[in-house]
Amino acid sequence: MRFQRPTATTGWWSWATTVDHKRIGIMYGVTAIVFFVVGGSEALLMRLQLARPNGRILTAEAYNQLFTMHGLTMIFLVVMPLGAAFFNYMLPLLIGARDVAFPRLNAFSYWVFLFGGLFLYSSFLLGGAPSGGWFGYAPLSEQPSSHMIFYSLGLLVLGISSTVAAINFAVTIINLRAPGMSLMRMPVFVWMTLVVSFLLIFALPVLTIGLFELFFDLRFGTHFFDPNFGADPVLWQHLFWLFGHPEVYVLILPAMGIVSEVLPVFSRKPLFGYPVVVFSGIAIGFMGWGVWAHHMFAVGLGPVANSAFALSTMFIAVPTGVKIFNWMATLWGGDIRFKTPLLFSLGFIAMFIIGGLSGVTHAIVPSDYQQTDTYYIVAHFHYVLFGGAIFGLFSGIYYWWPKITGRMLSETIGKWHFWVMLIGFNVTFGPFHILGLQGMPRRIYQYAPNLGLNFWNMVSTIGSFMIALSLLIFFYNVVHTFRRGAVAGEDPWDGRTLEWSIPSPPPHYNFEELPVVHSVDDFWHRKYAEGEGGRLVPVVAGGSEADREVSTGDHGGGGHSIHMPSPSYFPLVAALGLPILCYGLIYSTILVIDGAVTLLVGLYGWAVEPSAE
Amino acid sequence: MTARSKAWLAVTAATGLTFLLSACGSSRPQDSLSPQGPEARKIDVLFKPVFWIAVGVFVLVEGLLVYALVRFRHKPGREVPAQVHGNRRLEIGWTILPTLLLAGIAVPTIGTIFSLAGKPAGNVLEVTVTGHQWWWQVEYPGLGVVTANEVHIPAGRPVYITLSSKDVIHSFWVPRLAGTQDLVPNRTNHLTIQADEPGVYLGQCKEFCGISHANMRFRVIAQTEDDFQAWARQQIQLPAPPGAEALAVMQQVGCGGCHTIGGVEGFGGIIGPDLTHFGGRTTFAGGMLENNEANLTEWFRDPQHVKPGNDMKIAPGGLPGPSGLSDDQIRALIVYLESLQ
Numbered sequence: 006m007r008f009q010r011p012t013a014t015t016g017w018w019s020w021a022t023t024v025d026h027k028r029i030g031i032m033y034g035v036t037a038i039v040f041f042v043v044g045g046s047e048a049l050l051m052r053l054q055l056a057r058p059n060g061r062i063l064t065a066e067a068y069n070q071l072f073t074m075h076g077l078t079m080i081f082l083v084v085m086p087l088g089a090a091f092f093n094y095m096l097p098l099l100i101g102a103r104d105v106a107f108p109r110l111n112a113f114s115y116w117v118f119l120f121g122g123l124f125l126y127s128s129f130l131l132g133g134a135p136s137g138g139w140f141g142y143a144p145l146s147e148q149p150s151s152h153m154i155f156y157s158l159g160l161l162v163l164g165i166s167s168t169v170a171a172i173n174f175a176v177t178i179i180n181l182r183a184p185g186m187s188l189m190r191m192p193v194f195v196w197m198t199l200v201v202s203f204l205l206i207f208a209l210p211v212l213t214i215g216l217f218e219l220f221f222d223l224r225f226g227t228h229f230f231d232p233n234f235g236a237d238p239v240l241w242q243h244l245f246w247l248f249g250h251p252e253v254y255v256l257i258l259p260a261m262g263i264v265s266e267v268l269p270v271f272s273r274k275p276l277f278g279y280p281v282v283v284f285s286g287i288a289i290g291f292m293g294w295g296v297w298a299h300h301m302f303a304v305g306l307g308p309v310a311n312s313a314f315a316l317s318t319m320f321i322a323v324p325t326g327v328k329i330f331n332w333m334a335t336l337w338g339g340d341i342r343f344k345t346p347l348l349f350s351l352g353f354i355a356m357f358i359i360g361g362l363s364g365v366t367h368a369i370v371p372s373d374y375q376q377t378d379t380y381y382i383v384a385h386f387h388y389v390l391f392g393g394a395i396f397g398l399f400s401g402i403y404y405w406w407p408k409i410t411g412r413m414l415s416e417t418i419g420k421w422h423f424w425v426m427l428i429g430f431n432v433t434f435g436p437f438h439i440l441g442l443q444g445m446p447r448r449i450y451q452y453a454p455n456l457g458l459n460f461w462n463m464v465s466t467i468g469s470f471m472i473a474l475s476l477l478i479f480f481y482n483v484v485h486t487f488r489r490g491a492v493a494g495e496d497p498w499d500g501r502t503l504e505w506s507i508p509s510p511p512p513h514y515n516f517e518e519l520p521v522v523h524s525v526d527d528f529w530h531r532k533y534a535e536g537e538g539g540r541l542v543p544v545v546a547g548g549s550e551a552d553r554e555v556s557t558g559d560h561g562g563g564g565h566s567i568h569m570p571s572p573s574y575f576p577l578v579a580a581l582g583l584p585i586l587c588y589g590l591i592y593s594t595i596l597v598i599d600g601a602v603t604l605l606v607g608l609y610g611w612a613v614e615p616s617a618e
Numbered sequence: 619m620t621a622r623s624k625a626w627l628a629v630t631a632a633t634g635l636t637f638l639l640s641a642c643g644s645s646r647p648q649d650s651l652s653p654q655g656p657e658a659r660k661i662d663v664l665f666k667p668v669f670w671i672a673v674g675v676f677v678l679v680e681g682l683l684v685y686a687l688v689r690f691r692h693k694p695g696r697e698v699p700a701q702v703h704g705n706r707r708l709e710i711g712w713t714i715l716p717t718l719l720l721a722g723i724a725v726p727t728i729g730t731i732f733s734l735a736g737k738p739a740g741n742v743l744e745v746t747v748t749g750h751q752w753w754w755q756v757e758y759p760g761l762g763v764v765t766a767n768e769v770h771i772p773a774g775r776p777v778y779i780t781l782s783s784k785d786v787i788h789s790f791w792v793p794r795l796a797g798t799q800d801l802v803p804n805r806t807n808h809l810t811i812q813a814d815e816p817g818v819y820l821g822q823c824k825e826f827c828g829i830s831h832a833n834m835r836f837r838v839i840a841q842t843e844d845d846f847q848a849w850a851r852q853q854i855q856l857p858a859p860p861g862a863e864a865l866a867v868m869q870q871v872g873c874g875g876c877h878t879i880g881g882v883e884g885f886g887g888i889i890g891p892d893l894t895h896f897g898g899r900t901t902f903a904g905g906m907l908e909n910n911e912a913n914l915t916e917w918f919r920d921p922q923h924v925k926p927g928n929d930m931k932i933a934p935g936g937l938p939g940p941s942g943l944s945d946d947q948i949r950a951l952i953v954y955l956e957s958l959q
Contacts, residue, residue, distance in 0.1 A: 064926065065830060065926040065927065066829055066926065066927075136829075138826050142786075142787055142825075142826070144787070144803060145786040145826070145827060145828055148786070148828065150828065150829065150927070232803035232804040235804070237805065238802060239802060272690070272699075273698050273699060274699055274700075274701055277702065277704055278705075278709050279703070281704070303789060303797075303798050303799055303824075303825075304787075304800050304802065304807075305799060305800060305802065305807035308731045308734075308735040311731050312728045315727055315728065316724055316728075319723070319727075320717070323713060326712070327709070327712060327713050331709070333679075333682060333686060334702075334705070336686045336690060338699055338700065338702060339699050340690065340696050340698060340699045341690050341691045341692055342692045343687075343691065351683070351687065354683060355680060358680060362672040362675060362676055365720075366665070366668055366669060366672060368727075369668055369723065369727050370730075370731050371660065371665075371730040371731060371734055372661055372664060372665040373797075374661060374797020374798050375658075375665070375793055375798070376650075377798065378789060378826075379824070442649060442650055442651055443648070443649040443650075443651070444646055444647070444648025444649045444793055444820075445648075446791070446832075447826070448826040448831060448832075449832035450832050451832050451833075452832065455647070456646060456647060456648055457646035458646075533698070535701050540698075540700060540701075541698040541701060
C-alpha cells in the first residue's frame with residue numbers, strides 16, 4: 006500500500022500535517038498561553054474564595070478540583086510547553102540546523118500534548134476533575150471521591166509527549182550542530198535544553214511507574230498504595246518526588262537559558278563566565294537527583310535521612326547562586342538598554358533571588374516543620390516558578406517575537422505589561438510569606454475569621470487581578486502590533502547568536518547556507534572584532550559577507566533546491582489513538598481496541614510512508 | 619551612591635519593615651513566630667538568625683543589582699563596553715563564600731534535627747493521636763482516657779505524642795508549641811510538645827486529606843498540673859444515663875452505630891469521636907465549631923451543610939442531607955450532650 010505525503014503549505018490542513026519545527030513551536034506556544042489563561046482563571050476563582058474568611062464563592066469540592074487542576078495546568082500545560090515552544094522554534098536556529106533530528110516525532114509530541122491536556126480537562130464534564138492535588142498523595146488519591154483516574158492516565162499521556170520530545174532535542178543537539186560548533190561554543194540556552202532533556206528522559210519513567218501503579222489500584226483492584234493491605238503510602242511520595250524534584254529544574258532551566266541569552270545582548274557584553282554558567286546548569290541537573298525527600302521532611306523518615314537531605318538541599322543553592330552572580334557580572338560594566346526583553350530577565354533575577362532565599366530557609370529542616378504545607382511554601386514556589394520561569398519565558402517571548410513574526414512588539418505597551426505584572430505579582434505572592442508564617446495551611450478552601458489572616462488574603466486577591474490586567478495588556482500588545490508593528494528586519498537587537506543572521510520570519514529552510522562556527526557568539530564576532538583590552542571594533546560591512554565561511558555542498562541558491570522533510574498526517578493519527586485508548590480504559594473495552602488500532606495504524610503509516618515526495 | 623539609588627534603598631527598607639512589623643501581634647493564634655514552648659523555641663532560635671541572614675543577602679544582592687542597573691545604563695555617546703569574559707578569582711570566591719555560609723548554618727540545623735527527634739527526658743506524659751477524616755482521636759494510654767479533638771496537657775511537662783492514621787495522611791500542627799509531623803496509616807510517628815504556661819493553643823491539620831481538610835482543626839489545652847489531674851480523673855467517670863427523650867432521638871438516628879458514650883448500652887461505635895465527655899469540650903466537628911447551642915442546632919439540622927463530606931449522614935435512611943429532626947428533638951439532644959461533662 007502506498008501512502009502519499011500531504012503537500013499543503015497553507016491553510017489549517019498544512020498546520021495539522023506540519024513537521025516544521027517553527028510551526029510546531031508556534032502551536033506549542035499558542036496552546037500553552039491558552040492554558041495559561043485557563044489556569045490563571047482557576048487561580049482568580051480561588052483568590053476570590055479566599056479573599057475573606059469562611060468564603061462562600063466556591064464549594065469545598067469545587068475549590069479542591071480547582072487547586073488540583075491549577076497546579077497540573079501550570080506545570081504540565083503551561084511552563085513545560087512554553088519551554089518546549091522555545092526549544093522547538095529556536096533550537097535549530099541557535100545551532101545552525103534546518104530542523105530537529107526527528108521532525109515527525111516532533112509533531113507527534115505536540116499532538117500528544119494537546120490531546121493529553123484536552124483529555125485531562127474533559128474530566129470536568131465527566132464526573133468531576135481530579136481533586137486529590139497535583140501531587141496526588143496516596144491513600145487519598147485512591148478514594149473514589151478524589152476522581153484521580155483522569156489524573157493517572159492524563160499524566161501518562163503527557164509524559165509520552167515530554168519523553169519523545171526530550172529524546173528528539175537531545176539527539177538534535179548532539180548530532181545536528183553546524184560545523185565548528187563544539188559543545189563549548191553552543192549558546193547557553195542550548196546547553197540548558199540538553200540538561201532538561203536528560204532530566205526528563207530519566208525522571209519521567211519514575212513518575213510513569215507510580216502512575217501505572219496508581220492506575221492499576223484505581224481500575225484493576227491492585228493494592229500498591231493501600232494501607233489496608235499492608236502497603237506503605239509513602240512509597241508514592243518517593244516515586245513522585247524522585248520525578249518531581251528534577252521536574253522543577255526542567256521548569257526553571259529553560260528560563261535560565263533565556264536570561265543567559267538576553268542579558269549579554271542588552272548589556273552589549275558577553276555572558277560573564279560562560280563555562281561556569283554551563284557547568285552550574287549541569288551541576289544543578291546532577292544534584293537535583295539528590296534532594297527529593299526535602300518534600301517529605303515531616304513524613305517521618307528519621308533524623309539521619311532528614312539531615313542528609315537538608316545538606317544536599319542547602320548545597321544545591323550554590324550553583325544556583327553562582328549563576329545569579331555571573332548574570333549580575335554580565336550587567337556590570339555594560340551599556341544597558343532597558344528594552345522589554347531585558348526588563349523581564351531582570352524581573353527573573355530579582356524575583357528568583359527571593360524565591361531562592363526562601364528555598365534555603367526550607368532546607369533548615371526544623372524550620373520546615375513549621376513552614377511545610379503552609380502558604381510560606383506556596384510563596385516560595387510561585388516566586389521561582391512565576392517570578393522566575395514565567396518572567397523568563399516572557400523575556401524570551403519579547404526577545405524572539407521579532408524573529409518569529411517579523412514584527413516588533415510595542416516597547417511602551419511592553420513596559421506597561423512588565424511593571425503591572427511585576428507589581429501585581431509581588432502584591433499577590435509577597436503576602437503568602439507572611440500568611441504562612443502566621444499560621445495559614447495550604448490547600449484549604451476556607452479559613453476561620455479569628456486567625457488574623459484576613460488582611461493579607463484580601464491584599465493578595467487584589468494583586469491577582471493586577472496580574473490578570475497585565476496579561477490583558479500583553480494580549481493588547483500582540484493584537485495591536487500584529488499588522489501595524491514595525492518591521493523587525495534580521496537583527497533588531499544587535500544580537501550575538503546565529504538566529505539573527507537570517508530573515509525574520511525565517512524561510513522554511515532556516516539557513517540558505519549552513520554556517521561554519523568559530524567561537525561562542527559566532528554571529529557577534531562576524532559583526533565585531535575584539536581589539537586590545539576587549540574593546541570592540543566593528544568588522545567592515547562588505548568584509549563580513551565575503552569572508553563568512555559557509556559549508557560546502559549546501560548552496561541553497563535562494564532555497565529552491567534545499568530539501569526539507571515532507572509533511573505527514575500520521576503523527577496526528579497516532580497521537581489521536583492515545584486519548585481514545587484512555588477513555589476506553591475508563592469506560593469501554595471497545596474504545597481500548599479502537600484507540601490501540603488508531604495508534605498502530607498511525608505508527609505503521611509513519612513507518613512505511615515514503616520519505617520524500 | 620546616587621540620590622536615585624538611595625531612594626530605592628529607602629523604599630526597599632520601608633517595605634521590608636512594614637512586612638516585618640506586621641508579623642508581630644498576638645492576635646494570630648497559629649503563628650509560628652511566637653513560640654510558647656521549648657520545642658517551638660528550638661525551631662525559632664534556628665529560624666530567626668537564618669531569616670535575618672537571608673534578609674541581609676537579599677539587601678546586598680538586590681542592592682548590587684539595582685546599583686548596576688543605574689550606574690551602567692545606556693547613555694548617549696557611550697561606546698561599546700569592554701568585552702569582559704570572566705574573572706576566575708571572582709567566580710571561585712563567590713562559589714566558596716556561599717558554601718562556607720551554608721556549612722555554618724548546616725551545623726546547628728543538624729543539631730536541632732536530632733534534638734527534636736527522639737523521646738524527651740523527664741516526667742513525660744504519653745498521648746496517642748489517631749487521624750481520621752476529619753477529626754482527631756486522642757487517647758492517654760497511661761491514664762485510660764479517650765477523647766477527641768482536644769489535647770489536654772499539663773503545662774511545663776513534655777508530652778510525647780504517638781501519631782498514626784486510620785485512613786489517609788494527616789498532619790498535626792500546633793505552631794505555638796511545635797513544628798509538625800505527619801499522621802501516616804501503617805506508620806507511627808512521634809512529636810514532642812510542651813507548653814510553658816496554661817492556655818489554649820490552636821492547631822490544624824496541615825496535610826491535604828480530602829474535602830473537609832480545611833475544617834480539621836484541634837486545640838491543645840494546657841493546664842496547671844492540679845487542673846490536669848482533675849480533668850483526667852473526670853474523664854474516666856461515667857456520666858448519668860440519657861433521659862427518655864434524648865435516648866429516643868439517638869436511637870432513631872442511630873448514633874450508637876458510630877459513636878461511643880461510656881456506660882450507655884448500644885453506644886459503642888468507633889467510626890466517629892467518643893462523646894462520653896462531649897459537654898466538657900470547647901469545640902466540636904473536628905475542632906471546627908465552638909461548642910454552643912446555636913452551632914449544634916445548625917449541625918443537627920444538616921451536618922453536611924456545615925462540614926461537607928463528613929461521615930455523619932443522618933437524613934432518613936442514613937443519607938447525607940437535612941436530618942429532618944424537629945427543633946424539640948434537637949434541643950433534647952443538645953441538653954443531653956451538654957450534660958456529658
